[in-house]
Amino acid sequence: MAFDLRRAEPGRRSVLGWLAAIPAAIFVILAIFIATDAGPVLDLDDEVANWAYDVTAGHAGFVSFLDAVAVIFSNLACGIALALLAAFALYRRERMVAIWIVASGIAAIGGNALLKLVFQRDRPTFVEPLHEIGGYSFPSGHSAGAAMFFTVAILMTIILTGRGFKRRIPVTILGLLAIGVGASRIFLGVHYLSDVIAGLCFGMSVTLGLWILLVTNATRLPHGSPSSPARDASVWPSSSTRSRSGTSRSSRPACGSSPSSRVDRTALVRDDGGRSWSRTGHGRAARRGRPDHRRRR
Structure with a gap:
């Protein structure tokens, strides 16, 4: 299983740029709406938050499951998982990939915390809250961290696997998990819909942007594993x-x-x-x- 960065190169070089630019644009639009207190967006947030609360309230087992999701995909857990992925990349002599993993975690998690201080949006309030939590709401930290982590996982899957179902199935599952983590924050009653969408877009755009800046120019023939470098070498007579x-x-x-x-x-x-x-x-x-x-x- 060799690292082959060429597998993450689309047919057109502009595709990666668009994949990073579109979620970035969505985040900017939502940020403007929240900063200006746009009525339609706020009304939609309230309607979705109340509906999600009604779905979750009275189901103690569902609330416990959402609490477990919050712990599993916390910033600490994502940081540990990223450290393991970075160590694996270094073991496979992919220094730029390891740097990209660490930089993505710092930029997405740290940048999201700074954005919360900038917007200072209050969290949803209910008479009987499902989960007690402090801090600000926009953008969702769990959503940003999940988008960043699963974008890293998807790109790692692509460069480590060949084409076909062995790549498509895990990539699809990872994408659905990112969306699921974001949705769990709404059903737990701690974030609005716009918070979650903004967090997902921010984490994805930052991770893809750093991939373009740090890794795209380092694309080359695969190294192979340290234990058998000759088998995975780029040019080797059989x-x-x-x-x-x-x-x-x-x-x-x-x-x-x-x-x-x-x-x-x-x-x-x-x-x-x-x-x-x-x-x-x-x-x-x-x-x-x-x-x-x-x-x-």
Whole structure:
């Protein structure tokens, strides 16, 4: 299972930029509405908060489940999980990925705390609150932390797995978990709808923005695991490329080839999924996998 940063590169380079810009724009719009006390947004927040309270009230088991979700996806738990992911990236010699993980956690969690102090929005109030909590409401810290953590997890899944269901299924589950954590804050009665949406957008945009700044330019062929670097190396001749005489093609190039073209004619490059080897050489000798014994003219 090799780190291959190329797997996270979309067909168009602008796609990542749009994925970071769209949630950032949504966050800015919501921030303006909250700062200006926009009536329609506040009315919608009150309606959703009251409806969610009515759904949760009277169900002690559901409240206990929401409390457990709040503890599991707290800032402390996310910080521990990020530290483990960063350590794993360093173990696999992916220094820029480790830096990106740490920077995303600091920017999303720390930045969200500063934004709360800027807006100072009060939390929803009920006659019989379901959960006692202090601090300000906008944006939701749990939502920002969940969006950041699950965005990190999704990108890590993409660069560690090949295409197909083994990538799509976990990516879908991680995305739904991020939305679920945000929704739990509304049903617990501690955040408004706009708080949650703003937190999710903030955490996602910060994480993707830092990926573009720190990791995109570091994209290269995979390192492979420290225990077996040769197997995952970017260019490495396999045993099937050796000639009948037992000498590798890299040491016995085709007659008439120049020294500068010897490597190009015998290079073997692993494909994206890592499932097979393909020859990128050209010429009859490279295609047949044996030296060309034609006479020199």
